[in-house]
Amino acid sequence: MRPPAKRDKIVNEFKARILSGVAAPGSRMPTEQELAHRLNVARDTLRDALRILEEEQLIERIPGKGTFIRAQEKEQGNVITFLLPCADIIADRIGYRTSLITREMLCGAMIEGNKQKLRIETIAVSPTNRNDDIDWHSLSHLNESGKVIVFTLWYQPLFQFLKERGTSVALVTLGNENRCCGCREFTDRWIHLHDDISAVMREADHFLCTEYECGKTCIITRNYTGEDQGSFDLSLNAPCPEIVFFTRKEHDRKYREELNALYRRHRFDGLFLQVPYLHRFDYSRTLNENLGLPEKVRLLTYCETPYSTRLPQRVPGINFNFRELGAEAVRRLKNFTGKPVDYAIKPFIDSFQ
Structure with missing residues (x-):
C-alpha cells in the first residue's frame, strides 16, 4: 500500500527546513489548526506527519506548551548549556552574591x-525570574x-524534565541545599558539586580562635541552618527568618535589634555570619555599625565580597574558587559516563587585602 502523498510531502518539507537550519532549534511551531489551514490538509493527515517527525526526533511535543523544533545531536555533543534564572542575573540586578557566583562560574566554564x-551556551529559563x-x-x-550546568535548587522544577530527557547534569549546591532529600533521586544520577560543610566549620572557627583569639565563637548563617556546628560554641538561628527581601528601613531596624539582642543574651566575641541584603547599607561605617554590633565582636563573613571590599575596614570571609568550580563542572561533564559523581569544594579564608 502506498503511503499518503500529502503526508510525505509535509514530512519532507519540514525535514528540509529543520535540517537546513531554516526552522531554528527551540522555535515553537504553529498550532495544528493553524498548520492544517495553512497547508490546506486534513487534521488527521497533519497529525500523521507530525507523528513521523516526532519519531525521527526532529520535533517535540510538550503537553500544554506546544510543538517545538528539536536540536540535532551532532550539535549538542560539543555544547554545554549553562542555565540562568533570567538575563538580569548577569547584570547584577538579582542580588550581589548570586550574581557574583554565577558570573564567576560562567567565566570559568x-x-x-x-x-x-x-x-x-547560556539559556535564561524564565522571563520573570520565577x-x-x-x-x-x-x-x-x-x-x-x-x-x-545548574547552580542552586532554584531550578528544582526542571529536574524531572532533565531526568526524563536523559540529559547529563552537573548540579552545584551550597550549604543546607546539599542535603535536600527530595533531590536525592536526581543527584544520585548526576554530577553533584557542593561545598565541604565540615571544612567550612573548621576553617571559620579556627580563624576566629587563632587569628582573632576569640573566646566564645558563634555561627549565624541561613545557609548552614540545621548543620553540625562543629567546634563553634554557639549556633543560632538567623534574625528575621520571615523576611526574605529587606525592602524597607523597618526591616533593617528589626534585624539589627534582633541581632543585638542575641549578642546581649549570649555575649559572643567571634561571629561567623551571612550578611543579609539590608535595605540601606552605609559604606562609610564599619560592618559592625551597620549590623548593630559592638566593635569588639570580631566578624567573619560568608561569600560577602561587596561588604568586605567597599567598607573602610575590610572584613575577612569564607569563600570558594567559583571560577575553578565552573571549570571543574565542564571537565566532569566532558568525561561523564553516567556514573554519579560527588565532588566537595574546599573553602578558603579571603582577607581581601
Missing part, C-alpha cells in the same frame, strides 16, 4: 570550554546527548 573545544514561569521551549532541544 567558558575558559575551560575553550580549552576543551566545547561551546558554552521558577513557576519557565520558558519550556528554550529547553526543548535538550536530549540524552545534552550537558547542563
Whole structure:
C-alpha cells in the first residue's frame, strides 16, 4: 500500500527546513489548526506527519506548551548549556552574591570550554525570574546527548524534565541545599558539586580562635541552618527568618535589634555570619555599625565580597574558587559516563587585602 502523498510531502518539507537550519532549534511551531489551514490538509493527515517527525526526533511535543523544533545531536555533543534564572542575573540586578557566583562560574566554564573545544551556551529559563514561569521551549532541544550546568535548587522544577530527557547534569549546591532529600533521586544520577560543610566549620572557627583569639565563637548563617556546628560554641538561628527581601528601613531596624539582642543574651566575641541584603547599607561605617554590633565582636563573613571590599575596614570571609568550580563542572561533564559523581569544594579564608 502506498503511503499518503500529502503526508510525505509535509514530512519532507519540514525535514528540509529543520535540517537546513531554516526552522531554528527551540522555535515553537504553529498550532495544528493553524498548520492544517495553512497547508490546506486534513487534521488527521497533519497529525500523521507530525507523528513521523516526532519519531525521527526532529520535533517535540510538550503537553500544554506546544510543538517545538528539536536540536540535532551532532550539535549538542560539543555544547554545554549553562542555565540562568533570567538575563538580569548577569547584570547584577538579582542580588550581589548570586550574581557574583554565577558570573564567576560562567567565566570559568567558558575558559575551560575553550580549552576543551566545547561551546558554552547560556539559556535564561524564565522571563520573570520565577521558577513557576519557565520558558519550556528554550529547553526543548535538550536530549540524552545534552550537558547542563545548574547552580542552586532554584531550578528544582526542571529536574524531572532533565531526568526524563536523559540529559547529563552537573548540579552545584551550597550549604543546607546539599542535603535536600527530595533531590536525592536526581543527584544520585548526576554530577553533584557542593561545598565541604565540615571544612567550612573548621576553617571559620579556627580563624576566629587563632587569628582573632576569640573566646566564645558563634555561627549565624541561613545557609548552614540545621548543620553540625562543629567546634563553634554557639549556633543560632538567623534574625528575621520571615523576611526574605529587606525592602524597607523597618526591616533593617528589626534585624539589627534582633541581632543585638542575641549578642546581649549570649555575649559572643567571634561571629561567623551571612550578611543579609539590608535595605540601606552605609559604606562609610564599619560592618559592625551597620549590623548593630559592638566593635569588639570580631566578624567573619560568608561569600560577602561587596561588604568586605567597599567598607573602610575590610572584613575577612569564607569563600570558594567559583571560577575553578565552573571549570571543574565542564571537565566532569566532558568525561561523564553516567556514573554519579560527588565532588566537595574546599573553602578558603579571603582577607581581601
